[in-house]
Amino acid sequence: MPTKPRLTMLKGLLPFLRPYRTQFFLAGVALVVAALATLSIPYAFKQMIDLGFGATGSQSQGQIDLYFLALFGVASVMAVATAARFYAVSWLGERVTADIRAAVYGHVLKQSPQFFETTRTGEVLSRLTTDTTLIQTVVGTSISMGLRNLLMFIGGLAMMMITSFKLSIIIIVMLLAVVLPIVYFGRRVRKLSRDSQDRVADASALAGEVLNAMPTVQAFTQEAQEIARFGATVNTAFATAIQRIRARSLLTVIAILLIFGAIVFVLWLGAYAVIEGRMTGGDLGQFVLYSVMVAGAIGGLAEVMGDVQRAAGATERLLELFATESHIQSPDHPHALPPPTGQGAALTLQDVCFNYPSRPLTPALDHVSIDIHPGETIAVVGPSGAGKTTLFQLLLRFYDPQQGRIMLDGVDIRQLALNDLRHAIGIVPQDSVTFSANALENIRYGRPSASDEEVIAAARLAAAHEFIEKLPEGYQSFLGERGVRLSGGQRQRIAIARAMLKNPPLLLLDEATSALDAESERLVQGALEAAMQGRTTLIIAHRLATVQRADRIIVMEDGRIVETGTHEALVAKGGLYAHLAALQFHAVA
Ligand SMILES: Nc1ncnc2c1ncn2[C@@H]1O[C@H](COP(=O)(O)OP(=O)(O)O)[C@@H](O)[C@H]1O
Numbered sequence: 281m282p283t284k285p286r287l288t289m290l291k292g293l294l295p296f297l298r299p300y301r302t303q304f305f306l307a308g309v310a311l312v313v314a315a316l317a318t319l320s321i322p323y324a325f326k327q328m329i330d331l332g333f334g335a336t337g338s339q340s341q342g343q344i345d346l347y348f349l350a351l352f353g354v355a356s357v358m359a360v361a362t363a364a365r366f367y368a369v370s371w372l373g374e375r376v377t378a379d380i381r382a383a384v385y386g387h388v389l390k391q392s393p394q395f396f397e398t399t400r401t402g403e404v405l406s407r408l409t410t411d412t413t414l415i416q417t418v419v420g421t422s423i424s425m426g427l428r429n430l431l432m433f434i435g436g437l438a439m440m441m442i443t444s445f446k447l448s449i450i451i452i453v454m455l456l457a458v459v460l461p462i463v464y465f466g467r468r469v470r471k472l473s474r475d476s477q478d479r480v481a482d483a484s485a486l487a488g489e490v491l492n493a494m495p496t497v498q499a500f501t502q503e504a505q506e507i508a509r510f511g512a513t514v515n516t517a518f519a520t521a522i523q524r525i526r527a528r529s530l531l532t533v534i535a536i537l538l539i540f541g542a543i544v545f546v547l548w549l550g551a552y553a554v555i556e557g558r559m560t561g562g563d564l565g566q567f568v569l570y571s572v573m574v575a576g577a578i579g580g581l582a583e584v585m586g587d588v589q590r591a592a593g594a595t596e597r598l599l600e601l602f603a604t605e606s607h608i609q610s611p612d613h614p615h616a617l618p619p620p621t622g623q624g625a626a627l628t629l630q631d632v633c634f635n636y637p638s639r640p641l642t643p644a645l646d647h648v649s650i651d652i653h654p655g656e657t658i659a660v661v662g663p664s665g666a667g668k669t670t671l672f673q674l675l676l677r678f679y680d681p682q683q684g685r686i687m688l689d690g691v692d693i694r695q696l697a698l699n700d701l702r703h704a705i706g707i708v709p710q711d712s713v714t715f716s717a718n719a720l721e722n723i724r725y726g727r728p729s730a731s732d733e734e735v736i737a738a739a740r741l742a743a744a745h746e747f748i749e750k751l752p753e754g755y756q757s758f759l760g761e762r763g764v765r766l767s768g769g770q771r772q773r774i775a776i777a778r779a780m781l782k783n784p785p786l787l788l789l790d791e792a793t794s795a796l797d798a799e800s801e802r803l804v805q806g807a808l809e810a811a812m813q814g815r816t817t818l819i820i821a822h823r824l825a826t827v828q829r830a831d832r833i834i835v836m837e838d839g840r841i842v843e844t845g846t847h848e849a850l851v852a853k854g855g856l857y858a859h860l861a862a863l864q865f866h867a868v869a
C-alpha cells in the first residue's frame with residue numbers, strides 16, 4: 281500500500297541543507313547570473329540582425345564588431361557562471377548526501393534489537409545507498425535545474441510578451457492545454473517510481489540474506505533455486521521499472537510534441553506577420569529563440585519533476601526511518617552507578633515478566649525474581665527455549681520487561697545511562713561474532729583503549745593465545761568476515777578474551793564453552809574461574825564441570841525459575857535439575 285509521496289516531504293531535508301546556507305546563496309547567485317546571460321542572448325541576436333545586418337554605411341562595420349563582441353562577452357559570462365553554478369550545486373549534493381548517510385547510519389545503530397527483528401538489513405542498506413543517491417540527484421542537480429528552468433521560463437515568457445504580445449498570448453493558451461496531460465502523467469510516474477524502488481530494495485534484501493548464509497545454501501544445494509528466486513525478484517523490479525519508463529516516455533513524447541507543435545504554429549503566424557511588415561526579422565528571430573528557451577524550460581521542468589518526485593519518495597522513507605525511535609532510551613536524568621567495589625555487582629530481578637514484542641501471547645520470562653550478591657557465580661540451566669538467553673538480553677537492556685524491574689547495585693537499570701549499564705557488563709554471547717579485522721583488533725573491541733600487551737594477556741587467559749600464534753600472521757591475521765576463517769571454538773575463545781579485556785563487574789557467559797573440545801574447555805575453564813574472581817558471573821551452561829562449581833544454580837523452564845540451590849541440594853531434591861543432570865551431565869562428565 282505505497283502512499284503517494286508528497287513534495288512537501290522534501291521539507292524534511294531542510295535540517296540537512298541549513299548548515300550550507302552560504303553555499304546555497306553562492307550557487308543561487310551563479311545561477312541567476314547564468315540565467316540572465318542566457319536570457320540576453322536572443323536580445324543581442326536581434327540587435328545583431330536588425331542593426332548589424334540591417335544598417336548600411338561605414339557605421340555598420342563598427343556596429344557589427346560591437347554587437348559580435350557583446351555577444352561573445354555575454355557568452356563568456358554565461359560560461360563562467362554556468363560552471364560556477366555546476367560546481368557549487370554538485371558540491372552541495374555530495375556534501376548533503378554524505379551528511380544524510382552518516383545520520384541514517386548513526387540513527388540505525390541506536391535502534392534496539394526489536395528494530396532489527398522487523399527490518400531487513402537489505403532495507404537499511406537500500407536507504408543508505410539508493411535513497412540517498414536519489415536525494416543527491418535532487419540537491420546536486422534538480423534544484424538548480426529547476427530554478428534555472430523556472431527563471432528561463434519566466435524571463436523567456438516576459439521577453440516574448442515584450443517582443444510580440446499577440447503571438448505570446450496564442451502560445452500561452454496553447455501551453456496551458458499542454459499542462460494538464462503532463463500533470464496527469466507526472467502523477468503516474470511518481471507512483472511507479474516508488475514501486476520500482478521498493479522492488480529493487482526487495483532484490484537487494486534477498487541477496488543480502490542469501491549471501492550471509494552461503495554455506496547453508498550450498499550444503500542444501502539450493503543454488504539453482506536461490507538464483508531463480510533472485511532472478512524472479514530482479515525481473516519484477518525490471519517489469520516495474522519498465523512501467524515507470526514507459527509512462528515517462530509517454531510523458532516526454534506528449535510534452536515535446538505539444539510544446540513544439542505550439543511553437544511551430546506560432547512561427548507560422550509570425551512568418552506572415554513579417555511578410556506583412558508588422559514585425560521585423562530580428563523580432564521574429566528573437567521571439568523564436570525565446571520561445572525555444574521557454575519550451576526547453578518546460579521540458580526541463582517536467583524532467584526535474586520526475587526526479588524531484590522520486591526524491592520525495594526517498595525522503596519519505598528516510599524520514600520514516602528517522603522517526604522510528606528506539607524503545608530503549610537512556611533516561612533524561614540518569615542515575616550513576618555506585619563506584620566499583622572490586623567485589624562485583626549486586627543484581628536483583630523483581631517479579632520480571634517479559635514477552636518478545638513479536639510474540640505478545642507467549643511469556644519468555646514469567647514472574648522471575650532473583651537476588652544475586654556481589655561476587656556470586658550463578659549457573660543458569662534449563663532446557664533449550666527456557667528463557668536463559670532472554671534473561672541476558674534483559675540485563676543488557678536490549679528489551680525492557682513489561683512488568684517488574686531489574687536492579688544493578690540497587691539502581692533500576694532503566695534509570696542508568698545505557699552506556700553506563702553496558703559498560704558494567706561483559707558478555708560472551710551464544711553466537712560469538714568476529715569482525716573482518718585481525719585477531720588483535722577483534723579482541724581489542726572489548727576495550728578500544730587497551731594496549732597490545734593487555735590484549736595478548738587477555739588472549740592468554742582465554743586460552744586463545746596459542747592458536748592465534750599459530751595463525752599465518754599471528755595476531756595480525758585477518759579473521760575473515762564474520763570470522764569464517766575460525767572454528768566455532770576458536771571464535772568463542774576470541775569472544776571470551778574480548779569480554780575479559782573489558783574487565784566488567786558483571787560477566788555474562790551464554791554457553792560460552794559449548795563449542796570447545798574437552799582440552800580447550802579445561803584450559804578456558806581455568807581461565808574463566810580466574811576471571812570470575814572479584815566479579816559477579818552468570819553462566820548459562822550445560823556441562824556438569826561448569827555448573828557444579830557455581831555458588832548457586834538457577835533452573836529455568838518455560839520462562840520460570842523452577843528450582844534454585846547448590847548442585848548437591850538440587851540433585852538430592854530429585855527435580856528437573858536432577859533429571860537434566862542424570863541425562864546430560866552424565867554423558868559428558
Ligand atoms: N527475538 C525473539 N523474538 C521472539 N521470540 C523469541 C526471540 N528470541 C527468543 N524467543 C523465544 O523466547 C523463548 C526463550 O528463548 P531463549 O531465551 O533464547 O531460550 P534459551 O533458554 O534456549 O536461551 C523461546 O521460546 C524462543 O523461541
Ligand SMILES: [Mg+2]
Pocket residue numbers: 668669670710790
Ligand atoms: Mg540460549
